[in-house]
Amino acid sequence: MAFSNNTSPVAFFGSTGGCTLSALVKALNSGARSRALVRTPSKLTDLLASEGVSPNTISNYLVIVQGNAKDEEAVKKTLRTETGELCERIVFGIGAKPEFKGLKPVADDPSVCEVAMKTIITAISHLPYAVAPSIVGVSSTGITKVKRDVPLAYYHLYHLVLASAHEDKRLMEEAMIEGQRSGILSSYTIVAATLLTSGAEKGLAKVKVGTETAPAIGYSISRKDVGGWIWSEWAVRGAGKNERVSLTF
Secondary structure (H helix, E strand, O other), rough: OOOOOOOOOEEOOOOOHHHHHHHHHHHOOOOOOOEEEOOOHHHHHHHHHHHOOOOOHHHEEEEEEEOOOOOOHHHHHHHHHOOOEEEEEEEOOOOOOEEEEEEEEOOOOHHHHHHHHHHHHHHHHHHOOEEEEEEEEEEEEEOOOOOOOOOOHHHHHHHHHHHHHHHHHHHHHHHHHHHHOOOOOOEEEEEOOEEOOOOOOOHHHHHHEOHHHHHOOOEEHHHHHHHHHHHHHHHHOOOOOOEEEEEOO
């Protein structure tokens, strides 16, 4: 898909985090009109500059809305332009930050993924969409009950240490699926990424992609490659499917 001023803008939630930031960088460098909801706009512009996005590109293609994804009015301002145009594709990469209580890691906001996703879906239902939007959400392996999608060596890490964070992601996934079933979303794609790293981007040729019934099992993947897959394979080529994909190296 070629992007132009006639293409619907893309909404980004969680764009100061690695996966969504990477997707946003690629969107802007592709000339895609983008809208991002963030609590601290200067943090996002600094991150974009550190990724080599020029001030001119940011000025031409990005609208930053200051606010919280739990606030329906802020979400509406992100999904709808000042002229009333609506975003038809939504990239969601919000996640909690781990904190330690003693030796046990806990999420700083244990329901942020679920609540933010439900807020977005509610906001969509209150906007005058002629065609329901598509959404992609960054989740994790180790959640699906259909088939094991993590190495056995990760069992303790995923099912004990990360249990709280995964429950939030599971409820986020359920909200996406229900949003599509109810007609509020036209489609959803759940991106189940294996253990995320801050490593360099290897490129799509190095990314293994699986399905819920035939998962790709591996030990890690970089946030930049997850964002690259989201932009290239979902936003540009593949939005419109209801699916859960696993990504790993």
